[in-house]
Amino acid sequence: MSIAEKTTELQGQKIVIVGGGIGGAAGALALALRGADVTLYEHHPEFKEVGAGLQIGPHGVKMLKKWGIGQRAIELGFVPENMQFRDAMTAETILTMDFGEKFLEHYGAEYLVIHRSDLLNLLVESATEAGATLVNNHHVLDGVTDGDGVKVTVKNRADNSISEVEADVLIGFDGTHSLFRKKIVDDDPVPSAYVAYRGTSSLPDDPDMAGLTSVIGYIGPRCHFIQYPLRSGELLNQVAVFQSPRYLKSLVEGTEVPEDWGNNDEFRQAFTHTHEKIQCRQKHMWLDQWWQMTDREPLDNWVVNDRIIVMGDAAHPPLQYLASGAVMAMEDSEVFALFAAEAANRGELDWGKVLREVSVERAPRCGRIQTVGRLWGELWHVDGIARHVRNELFRQAGVDNYWFHYADWLWNYDPEARAYLKDPSLGNLPKGLEDWEYNLHKLERQRKDGAQPSDLVL
Numbered sequence: 001m002s003i004a005e006k007t008t009e010l011q012g013q014k015i016v017i018v019g020g021g022i023g024g025a026a027g028a029l030a031l032a033l034r035g036a037d038v039t040l041y042e043h044h045p046e047f048k049e050v051g052a053g054l055q056i057g058p059h060g061v062k063m064l065k066k067w068g069i070g071q072r073a074i075e076l077g078f079v080p081e082n083m084q085f086r087d088a089m090t091a092e093t094i095l096t097m098d099f100g101e102k103f104l105e106h107y108g109a110e111y112l113v114i115h116r117s118d119l120l121n122l123l124v125e126s127a128t129e130a131g132a133t134l135v136n137n138h139h140v141l142d143g144v145t146d147g148d149g150v151k152v153t154v155k156n157r158a159d160n161s162i163s164e165v166e167a168d169v170l171i172g173f174d175g176t177h178s179l180f181r182k183k184i185v186d187d188d189p190v191p192s193a194y195v196a197y198r199g200t201s202s203l204p205d206d207p208d209m210a211g212l213t214s215v216i217g218y219i220g221p222r223c224h225f226i227q228y229p230l231r232s233g234e235l236l237n238q239v240a241v242f243q244s245p246r247y248l249k250s251l252v253e254g255t256e257v258p259e260d261w262g263n264n265d266e267f268r269q270a271f272t273h274t275h276e277k278i279q280c281r282q283k284h285m286w287l288d289q290w291w292q293m294t295d296r297e298p299l300d301n302w303v304v305n306d307r308i309i310v311m312g313d314a315a316h317p318p319l320q321y322l323a324s325g326a327v328m329a330m331e332d333s334e335v336f337a338l339f340a341a342e343a344a345n346r347g348e349l350d351w352g353k354v355l356r357e358v359s360v361e362r363a364p365r366c367g368r369i370q371t372v373g374r375l376w377g378e379l380w381h382v383d384g385i386a387r388h389v390r391n392e393l394f395r396q397a398g399v400d401n402y403w404f405h406y407a408d409w410l411w412n413y414d415p416e417a418r419a420y421l422k423d424p425s426l427g428n429l430p431k432g433l434e435d436w437e438y439n440l441h442k443l444e445r446q447r448k449d450g451a452q453p454s455d456l457v458l
């Protein structure tokens with residue numbers, strides 16, 4: 001395997017990364033490629049991802065290419081011909097986003113779908129090849145500044161021994177329940193009433209789906225259903241997402257969430273209003289596990305102090321609608337490594353300054369992705385007249401690739417441009433949408449205004 005050529009700007013800089021998900025592994029790779037001395041600690045006994053497929057838009061593929069592993073990722077995954085949005089009730093295709101030549105020219109990289117474990121393994125192997133040390137089965141108990149550096153307390157879970165490690169900088173890539181995020185803000189996850197079922201099955205053996213070369217997204221009232229190939233077309237990945245009536249009821253009434261929310265009974269009921277093409281796929285889903293869709297409020301500062309920062313889901317866990325959570329973590333990694341390497345090149349490596357610059361560049365962008373993700377999800381799930389208007393807008397967006405107009409801000413990101421540092425207002429919602437209010441915020445506002453559960457409007 002070959003990775004990008006290593007450089008030496010960060011030689012002698014000791015960096016500890018907490019968390020070995022896609023974010024932490026990408027961070028280890030980007031920094032080791034700039035010559036840093038990186039040690040990553042992962043709590044679990046092995047590097048492992050839960051779930052199956054990931055969509056990596058061109059904004060993510062560009063990061064993989066910078067690190068020299070874009071082609072390998074493409075070989076491990078699948079490059080779809082297009083993405084088709086279909087109305088979940090009629091199965092009509094309302095928008096086809098073609099990923100051919102014009103797309104490549106416009107965005108400068110492919111749209112990739114890849115198995116989570118394949119991407120994580122590739123990042124872990126590449127980071128190791130670049131010289132990073134990735135350690136499993138070690139839990140980071142804390143990290144505090146200590147003079148000109150940071151002291152990290154690490155527990156070896158195999159023998160319960162505890163050691164102190166010194167570093168110049170610590171990056172908390174420790175996921176949505178991050179220990180280090182808590183040092184900035186003591187917030188809670190924002191639960192949506194949506195739940196995801198996932199499943200993979202053999203694609204060539206599937207009479208209805210064999211030969212699939214697209215990402216298909218059926219969108220409909222209170223639900224959606226995604227399908228795409230993985231592993232060069234060997235596997236079919238499917239994700240079924242729906243609003244849990246039991247969870248919604250407890251959210252609206254402010255009562256305790258019943259244990260049976262999102263269970264198999266609800267799953268079976270959730271798609272009865274959708275087209276047969278979706279209903280007949282339910283039997284291919286895993287029934288023993290389901291995932292609640294939650295995010296957190298955007299955070300406008302990711303810096304704990306001059307030596308500690310959070311990135312990845314620790315800083316910006318999104319709802320999954322823009323398929324960009326893992327991509328944002330990869331962009332964070334490249335921006336961090338780039339800004340630090342350039343400062344070192346100029347002979348001005350001041351870690352506090354680098355951390356603040358990373359946060360100022362990244363927080364507005366990721367905040368916008370989190371907020372637009374919520375909006376995009378609501379648009380997918382509308383009913384009644386809104387559904388017909390949405391469908392017509394999607395049809396219009398397909399004419400002459402007009403949809404580029406909506407996707408450019410997301411997929412045309414270049415870390416070297418420092419665009420959000422120069423103009424943080426790029427993180428705002430586009431003109432005309434500034435007044436849009438997330439459903440759950442609307443609920444909260446009405447409740448605070450004294451509305452009774454029976455009067456609440458979503």
Ligand SMILES: Cc1cc2nc3c(=O)[nH]c(=O)nc-3n(C[C@H](O)[C@H](O)[C@H](O)COP(=O)(O)OP(=O)(O)OC[C@H]3O[C@@H](n4cnc5c(N)ncnc54)[C@H](O)[C@@H]3O)c2cc1C
Nearest residue numbers: 019021022023043055140174175312313323324325326327
């Ligand atoms: C249904 C669904 C579909 C999605 N689809 C997409 C998609 O198509 N495209 C996309 O880009 N994103 C997608 N995402 C989002 C994406 O999966 C996440 O944003 C991304 O994986 C986050 O990576 P991370 O490394 O920041 O966090 P995590 O994957 O949560 O990794 C954090 C790691 O830190 C470890 N850890 C935590 N605390 C400690 C500690 N104290 N010491 C040591 N280790 C610790 C944990 O064990 C864990 O391994 C999706 C998410 C969901 C739920």
